[in-house]
Amino acid sequence: MTDVIISNEGREQSAPQNADLRAAALRPVLETPRWWWPSVIVLTVLVLGGIAAWVYQVANGLGTAGYNDGAFWAIYEANLVTFIGVSYGGAVVSAILRLTHAAWRAPLTRIAEATALVTLPIGMVFIIPHLGDPSRIWELVWPPYWNLTSPILWDFFAVSTYLLATIVFFYLPLVPDAAIALETLEGEVPSTRVTVRKTLYRVLVGRFGGTPYEHRRLNGAIGLIAIMIIPMAVSVHSVLSFAFASSSRPGYMETILPVYFVVAALYSGVALVVLTVAASRKLFHLEAFVTPRHFVRLGFLMIAFGAAYLYLTFTEYLIDGYSGTAGASAWVYQIVAGRYAIPFWLYFVAGGIAPLFIMMFKRLRTTGGVVVASLLVVAALWIKRLVIVIPPATEPLVNSPLAKGGVLAGNWGTYHFTWVPISITVAATAAIPLLLLVVFRFFPILSVSEIEELAEEHGTQEVGA
Amino acid sequence: MTTRHDNELVAEEDAGREELTAAAVTIGRRGLLRAAALGSLGVGVLGALTETLAAAAEPATTTPSGPVKQWCMIIDLRLCNGCKVCTTACQTAHYLHEDQTWMNVYTMTNAAGENYFMPRPCQMCEDPACVPVCPVGANFRTPEGLTLVDQSKCIGTRICMNACPYDARYFNWSDPVPAPRQPFKQEPEWPVPQVKGTVGKCIDCAAMLPTGQLPECVTNCPMGVLYFGDLTSDAAVNGMGATIKISTYLAENDAMVFKEEYGTHPRVYYIPGHGQDLNNNPSA
Numbered sequence: 001m002t003d004v005i006i007s008n009e010g011r012e013q014s015a016p017q018n019a020d021l022r023a024a025a026l027r028p029v030l031e032t033p034r035w036w037w038p039s040v041i042v043l044t045v046l047v048l049g050g051i052a053a054w055v056y057q058v059a060n061g062l063g064t065a066g067y068n069d070g071a072f073w074a075i076y077e078a079n080l081v082t083f084i085g086v087s088y089g090g091a092v093v094s095a096i097l098r099l100t101h102a103a104w105r106a107p108l109t110r111i112a113e114a115t116a117l118v119t120l121p122i123g124m125v126f127i128i129p130h131l132g133d134p135s136r137i138w139e140l141v142w143p144p145y146w147n148l149t150s151p152i153l154w155d156f157f158a159v160s161t162y163l164l165a166t167i168v169f170f171y172l173p174l175v176p177d178a179a180i181a182l183e184t185l186e187g188e189v190p191s192t193r194v195t196v197r198k199t200l201y202r203v204l205v206g207r208f209g210g211t212p213y214e215h216r217r218l219n220g221a222i223g224l225i226a227i228m229i230i231p232m233a234v235s236v237h238s239v240l241s242f243a244f245a246s247s248s249r250p251g252y253m254e255t256i257l258p259v260y261f262v263v264a265a266l267y268s269g270v271a272l273v274v275l276t277v278a279a280s281r282k283l284f285h286l287e288a289f290v291t292p293r294h295f296v297r298l299g300f301l302m303i304a305f306g307a308a309y310l311y312l313t314f315t316e317y318l319i320d321g322y323s324g325t326a327g328a329s330a331w332v333y334q335i336v337a338g339r340y341a342i343p344f345w346l347y348f349v350a351g352g353i354a355p356l357f358i359m360m361f362k363r364l365r366t367t368g369g370v371v372v373a374s375l376l377v378v379a380a381l382w383i384k385r386l387v388i389v390i391p392p393a394t395e396p397l398v399n400s401p402l403a404k405g406g407v408l409a410g411n412w413g414t415y416h417f418t419w420v421p422i423s424i425t426v427a428a429t430a431a432i433p434l435l436l437l438v439v440f441r442f443f444p445i446l447s448v449s450e451i452e453e454l455a456e457e458h459g460t461q462e463v464g465a
Numbered sequence: 466m467t468t469r470h471d472n473e474l475v476a477e478e479d480a481g482r483e484e485l486t487a488a489a490v491t492i493g494r495r496g497l498l499r500a501a502a503l504g505s506l507g508v509g510v511l512g513a514l515t516e517t518l519a520a521a522a523e524p525a526t527t528t529p530s531g532p533v534k535q536w537c538m539i540i541d542l543r544l545c546n547g548c549k550v551c552t553t554a555c556q557t558a559h560y561l562h563e564d565q566t567w568m569n570v571y572t573m574t575n576a577a578g579e580n581y582f583m584p585r586p587c588q589m590c591e592d593p594a595c596v597p598v599c600p601v602g603a604n605f606r607t608p609e610g611l612t613l614v615d616q617s618k619c620i621g622t623r624i625c626m627n628a629c630p631y632d633a634r635y636f637n638w639s640d641p642v643p644a645p646r647q648p649f650k651q652e653p654e655w656p657v658p659q660v661k662g663t664v665g666k667c668i669d670c671a672a673m674l675p676t677g678q679l680p681e682c683v684t685n686c687p688m689g690v691l692y693f694g695d696l697t698s699d700a701a702v703n704g705m706g707a708t709i710k711i712s713t714y715l716a717e718n719d720a721m722v723f724k725e726e727y728g729t730h731p732r733v734y735y736i737p738g739h740g741q742d743l744n745n746n747p748s749a
Binding site for chain 1: 564565571573583585594597598599600601602619620621622623624626628629630632635636637638640660662663727
């Protein structure tokens, strides 16, 4: 990169010019690997399958999704929490590590922010199959219908605000990268692909000229959003928990629930970032920038949240099981020893203990080990969300279990998994890699300007670049 | 819906009061329904003008013959034999699926291990937990103290089912039972047929009350377990024709409300008698 199109004087002189870095960041944009189209087609088919299942559900009622009056909330509500939860990884890796000046974050931020950008809307989409009558969903955005005392409406406001912040948080660090990408693309042979990208980058760059002053202002703005997005992220999952907790239902009416939800979201969010970073590293050959050390550090961050989550689970069940009301005790016993014991202990072993165990030993703490741990966490935390959502919704409130002669008695409702919600869940899961492939088709996969800046400050060794 | 009530109250007030106190449903029920339907038609012909005038002439809180009625139900658990005729009558009248037990009869066990039966209609709480949680305001409370669902607004979040401590709400998970043409139009006071993807619940047969008829469950209970009445006139009547003075009856029979500690202030009063503990509930 010798000819600098964008005037960038102050920076260009000192920042290390890393041609490898810039090429790697734009490789997914410019090259189509052999696996790209087949993957996109398979994932699209899965997504379309989910949409077809949803159409079937709309035509035949929510009963086709296994719901009934004895289990009024179940898989869609759990998925809503799960998918919005995993979007927290972006906020954590990017915002928290930025605020704590952890230089090693640099090669990960773009991937983490893209993961957040992609998973949050997928989570929000679960509002649609969740509703009994999705044709009237517009009432949620039409103020005359708003009932401001409703926790669901608070959710809607909180998540929408967070989505906006996530988009801005993805966009701002992209501005200098788009300028760099534009500069790189000047050397490319003109083609439709290049022209489209150039137009896009020009729009993104706007009037950003790359002067030191502009960089300072931009970094100030990013810092501000990074600060704002943390309380926003905390509020989203807290408010999401209010929809459950603002009731008198045993198992939902827990003051611990907001904290519990936030920590679970951070835990699973970091785990998903590990997975997307690992996949991107492999598929787009980022080994030179994303090193095994990154995975170990992310792994430590993950199990810090994991340990906190185990602790919260323990306190919640201990207190409710030991001294809770009849209904709360019945709910705890059903989870630890009753009809919900298998999924709960599955979470406990796979999502609670195993990741800690993997990170505890140096020989297991490899890239592969961290990836396995993260896979376990993401899957187990989905199961845990089912264990959070379903048991209270199935507990009978009138003919109480204790009145029927024991904590495990009573006419508990049953949720039946059917192909409809399973197809929709598979579709949502497939939508994550699909949308990420599309995002990295258009935007540099590495935060080039951030990496260069931090490499200059801390040395390439620390950043990994 | 208040204007409708007002109009019909004007027309049917005296008849309604007589029936409540005399307690005999002397006029054929269907005949009366038909008459009421014709009456509504007449109002329709006269047009919105009459309704507007009537609404303007009367403050929202009173009717010509006194304060707005405050409906309540008294359930004498000593008499219930668990025959579930009330449930069936309700489901027939409102064209409900078999598992939509708006009036549900629970088989409970008392401290001695004996079974007794507990009918559970909507408790028509004065401070209902279900109303504030709805994001689109589909739940509301009428001036007569009935909590109703506007199924033309309901989007089916089911958060009201989460909020209700009495499990009194039932969702329409599939297409509703088809219903023939009804004497009342589909409205919160008479949600027949039900609407797929929305929540339904006991309405105390709200549309029938202004015509002086008792709710279906009360009319059909062969044991006289269920009393229906008005707190402002302090009188209630059961399907057997017995009339009671509410205040005296509640006091003399140690009436209680279900899950009092929730602060929902239900307007369904239970008369215990089997040593049952009504407040032995899951989350007390």
